Amino acid sequence: MFVLDKHGQPLDPCHPARARRLLASGRAVIHRHTPFVLRLRDRAAADSTLQGVEVGIDPGSKHTGLAVFTERGGSRTGMYSLQLDHRGGQIRDKLTSRAALRRVRRSRDLRYRAPRFSNRTKPKGWLAPSLRHRVDGTMSWVSRLTRWAPVTAVHESGSPSTPTPSRRASHWKEWSISRAPWPDTRSGSICWPSGGVRARTAVGRVCR
Structure with missing residues (x-):
């Protein structure tokens, strides 16, 4: 608790x-x-x-796992864990539907509408809305956990696109809370395809 x-x-x-x-x-x-x-x-x-606790992030394409644990003598004991369910597929489908509706509306015999095709540049560090949602969701929950527990470090496992052997505990990336515990989401250097809005919580041990 x-x-x-x-x-x-x-x-x-x-x-x-x-x-x-x-x-x-x-x-x-x-x-x-x-x-x-x-x-x-x-x-x-x-x-x-x-004594402080640590936060572990296990990103996935559809779900992301977060765990709060302590490490004493090389043994990790889980204190709290939750799973984020991503809405990337729903966001993609809604954007596709919106684009289709706009395309039909623009092809109708309506008043003249000046063509606009050369002012659609994306800002530096732009991410797709589905990916932005995943990143923001994970960042939001990590920020909440740091408000409820004395977090000293944040660990992230390998990217979901990497092979399974490289996602073992020895390949965790670490950030210290004293400095930036996660990359800047606006710099474009994002390696977290994770996040969500719904969470299922559980308590148990972290088997790493």
């Missing part, structure tokens, strides 16, 4: 049993239901010792 201090700053996650005891004793209140986040009423982050 995610835990915040009395000022809303993230603390180390706790076990569900401990969360129930904190709520029963009145030391904590419910800050958010999905995912479940507690806010302590009598503790600040400055008075606590934080």
